[in-house]
Amino acid sequence: MIRRAFIGLGRPKLPYSPVADKGAGSVLQVPQPARAIFFVDQPYKDRAGLAIKEGDEVKRGEPIAPFADSKSYALSSVSGVISSIEPYTGARGQKMTAVTVEAKGDAWGPGPGSTPTLEAGLKYLENCAGGLSLARVADGKINSLLVMGVEKDLLSTAVGQVVSEKASSIKKGVDALKKMTGAQKAFIVVPPGLAKIAEGCGCEVKVLNAPYPAGIDRLVLASLFSVTVPAGKSPEDVGFLVVPAESAAAVGEAFSTGRVPDEKVVTLIGKDASAKPLNFRVRIGTPVADVLKLGNVTVNNSDRVILGGPMRGKAVYSLKMPIEPDTDAILVQAADDLPEIADNSCINCGECVRACPARIQVNMLARFLENAHYEEAAARYDLLSCVECGLCSFVCTAKIPIFQYITLGKHELARLGAEA
Amino acid sequence: MNGEKKLVVSHAPFWHDGRSIAARNYNTMLAALPAALMGLWIFGGHALGVLSLCIGTAMAWELLLNKIMKRPVSIGNGSAALTGMLLGMVLPASAPVWMVIVATFVAVVLGMVIYGGLGGNPFSPVILALAVLGVSWPLYFNYNYMLQTYDTGFAMAYPLAQLKAFGPGAVTQFSVADFLMGKQSGGIGATFGLGLIAGGLYLIVRGFIRWEISFSFLAGVLVTAWLFNASDSSAYAGPAIHLLSGYTLIGAFFLATDDSSSPVNFIPMLIYGAGAGILTVLIRNIGMYVDGVVLAILLMNVANPLIDAIRPKALGKVVNNA
Numbered sequence: 001m002i003r004r005a006f007i008g009l010g011r012p013k014l015p016y017s018p019v020a021d022k023g024a025g026s027v028l029q030v031p032q033p034a035r036a037i038f039f040v041d042q043p044y045k046d047r048a049g050l051a052i053k054e055g056d057e058v059k060r061g062e063p064i065a066p067f068a069d070s071k072s073y074a075l076s077s078v079s080g081v082i083s084s085i086e087p088y089t090g091a092r093g094q095k096m097t098a099v100t101v102e103a104k105g106d107a108w109g110p111g112p113g114s115t116p117t118l119e120a121g122l123k124y125l126e127n128c129a130g131g132l133s134l135a136r137v138a139d140g141k142i143n144s145l146l147v148m149g150v151e152k153d154l155l156s157t158a159v160g161q162v163v164s165e166k167a168s169s170i171k172k173g174v175d176a177l178k179k180m181t182g183a184q185k186a187f188i189v190v191p192p193g194l195a196k197i198a199e200g201c202g203c204e205v206k207v208l209n210a211p212y213p214a215g216i217d218r219l220v221l222a223s224l225f226s227v228t229v230p231a232g233k234s235p236e237d238v239g240f241l242v243v244p245a246e247s248a249a250a251v252g253e254a255f256s257t258g259r260v261p262d263e264k265v266v267t268l269i270g271k272d273a274s275a276k277p278l279n280f281r282v283r284i285g286t287p288v289a290d291v292l293k294l295g296n297v298t299v300n301n302s303d304r305v306i307l308g309g310p311m312r313g314k315a316v317y318s319l320k321m322p323i324e325p326d327t328d329a330i331l332v333q334a335a336d337d338l339p340e341i342a343d344n345s346c347i348n349c350g351e352c353v354r355a356c357p358a359r360i361q362v363n364m365l366a367r368f369l370e371n372a373h374y375e376e377a378a379a380r381y382d383l384l385s386c387v388e389c390g391l392c393s394f395v396c397t398a399k400i401p402i403f404q405y406i407t408l409g410k411h412e413l414a415r416l417g418a419e420a
Numbered sequence: 421m422n423g424e425k426k427l428v429v430s431h432a433p434f435w436h437d438g439r440s441i442a443a444r445n446y447n448t449m450l451a452a453l454p455a456a457l458m459g460l461w462i463f464g465g466h467a468l469g470v471l472s473l474c475i476g477t478a479m480a481w482e483l484l485l486n487k488i489m490k491r492p493v494s495i496g497n498g499s500a501a502l503t504g505m506l507l508g509m510v511l512p513a514s515a516p517v518w519m520v521i522v523a524t525f526v527a528v529v530l531g532m533v534i535y536g537g538l539g540g541n542p543f544s545p546v547i548l549a550l551a552v553l554g555v556s557w558p559l560y561f562n563y564n565y566m567l568q569t570y571d572t573g574f575a576m577a578y579p580l581a582q583l584k585a586f587g588p589g590a591v592t593q594f595s596v597a598d599f600l601m602g603k604q605s606g607g608i609g610a611t612f613g614l615g616l617i618a619g620g621l622y623l624i625v626r627g628f629i630r631w632e633i634s635f636s637f638l639a640g641v642l643v644t645a646w647l648f649n650a651s652d653s654s655a656y657a658g659p660a661i662h663l664l665s666g667y668t669l670i671g672a673f674f675l676a677t678d679d680s681s682s683p684v685n686f687i688p689m690l691i692y693g694a695g696a697g698i699l700t701v702l703i704r705n706i707g708m709y710v711d712g713v714v715l716a717i718l719l720m721n722v723a724n725p726l727i728d729a730i731r732p733k734a735l736g737k738v739v740n741n742a
Contacts, residue, residue: 003438007625345536
């Protein structure tokens with residue numbers, strides 16, 4: 001854990017981790033799991049609405065679309081038989097559907113072919129490795145691709161690993177995505193150490209030399225492109241399609257091999273802070289336990305296992321939980337290493353205000369959110385400007401879970417909006 | 421879930437940088453300690469009694485209110501102790517027991533707890549208590565009266581009272597060195613200029629107080645006093661005495677910087693500090709009170725929510741210029 005320095009002037013300094021050994025040899029391969037779980041971003045209503053059933057066969061790279069009335073799907077990373085279809089609630093209350101597949105054999109399913117079209121992308125590449133989202137491309141507003149070659153969170157080196165070993169695939173992917181989206185320009189944002197490699201990605205290279213949270217897409221757009229994404233809108237609304245570097249590589253490989261890559265790179269950070277984090281290549285949907293086992297990390301009662309990094313990740317309640325397409329890291333914290341959270345009231349020290357990269361009046365926002373005034377929080381104190389970096393909670397003197405209040409506020413606001 | 425490990429689940433972030441309310445308060449007490457100890461050295465046993473009683477009763481009031489209101493006991497975070505300590509430092513060494521108890525009651529109960537405890541207070545609790553007591557029992561804040569029996573070996577006339585009554589000619593006997601070394605009349609912990617400055621710098625460097633407030637407060641005092649002095653040096657004293665006597669230094673580093681009642685944005689902090697500094701000298705020079713720090717800070721506390729509304733535009737905020 002990074003502690004506050006004795007000298008307390010200025011913002012917290014939280015550098016991103018650079019990739020230590022570049023190249024493919026440093027990545028360990030996790031074997032194919034016996035059972036994989038995939039989440040489909042649609043609520044499970046009842047069995048009558050299902051288009052698939054237990055016992056159905058799926059193949060590698062094949063989209064599993066569980067609903068008759070929705071195109072939402074998850075890409076299977078194993079060949080085998082569906083063993084269960086269940087409702088699942090995400091860490092932030094998202095209503096989803098979990099599909100479990102028992103692995104059997106190693107056959108590949110149909111692929112997107114070799115001609116990059118938006119239809120092929122929507123049918124085979126949505127939520128591929130890295131967590132690509134093409135849903136908004138059809139609006140026709142995209143004019144630039146923003147390939148994210150910077151880490152999403154601290155400690156992780158997975159994105160850097162992908163950029164350093166897959167520049168040529170990223171180049172193919174960018175070319176394909178340009179054709180699919182009609183974007184004229186493509187940019188790749190990388191940390192200084194990867195600037196040279198990134199020149200082979202077929203994009204204009206933008207070097208981001210700043211500590212966390214500068215690598216969050218909205219902050220990148222603001223700092224390197226002088227483009228402001230309006231609060232409550234997304235980068236697509238201002239013409240940028242944000243493409244994780246791993247997704248760009250996956251798209252490139254999908255159209256050159258005809259198979260959608262079903263593996264991704266994940267950084268494993270164990271309890272020993274001094275040990276070097278390891279990168280693993282793992283099938284999406286693999287249970288966390290499989291990766292921990294290969295990395296020799298033992299988990300005890302009251303430990304915490306986090307998918308993603310220390311600032312923006314999500315804690316899981318079971319080691320059976322799968323690696324998701326956008327999971328870049330697994331962080332394990334020992335029971336006696338968990339920071340305390342308190343229900344103090346805000347003492348107005350202003351640390352959060354100084355730490356906030358979105359210039360939100362967090363001290364006031366927290367007061368409104370604590371008292372469930374969500375609409376006022378959005379209207380007067382910029383709830384929707386939040387880029388979700390977590391620094392406010394990180395620096396909070398009163399140890400208030402501000403980030404959690406913000407997530408809750410956004411969730412409740414979306415719910416109120418949906419009901420209205 | 422059979423046979424599975426029971427994991428702790430919570431919301432991000434999963435790190436914290438380790439700061440806490442208790443560390444903040446205890447460090448502020450540590451920073452105030454040199455000035456308090458010098459006060460005890462100069463004013464002796466009675467000062468120790470006042471300071472101890474202040475800290476003790478402040479914590480007792482909070483504990484009592486915690487029990488009455490059936491709230492979790494909050495004296496462990498040091499805020500009541502800090503309030504008591506700072507309050508003791510701005511009282512005269514000869515303050516009677518009843519006055520100390522009333523002062524801590526006003527500071528802790530009327531200044532903090534009834535607003536919901538630490539963080540809810542619109543005024544600095546110490547400043548509020550000083551204002552209420554100073555208006556109610558002005559004689560007990562007349563340092564020339566309160567400290568007349570003390571033989572300290574240096575001039576015990578209260579500089580600001582001399583200045584008010586007899587003009588700048590009466591304060592030429594005081595030297596800057598004496599002010600800095602605590603050789604002046606005043607509150608128990610408010611006289612040792614060097615100690616207060618060292619404590620204040622410690623808090624600034626550690627990030628426990630906001631330097632903008634302290635510096636702009638002192639700058640406000642300096643510039644205003646200098647302007648007065650420049651306009652008529654026979655009627656108004658120079659900046660040195662305004663900066664180094666009375667409650668100016670303890671106000672700049674320990675009272676105006678109270679978290680809850682001061683702004684957090686850059687420009688508002690400058691306005692707040694400078695406003696309090698300017699008002700201090702205005703009250704001292706043309707107002708009716710001997711020392712203006714208390715009422716100046718109290719007034720800026722009132723204005724704080726309004727001033728702190730001056731804020732930068734949030735990322736992505738769309739302003740409709742209809």
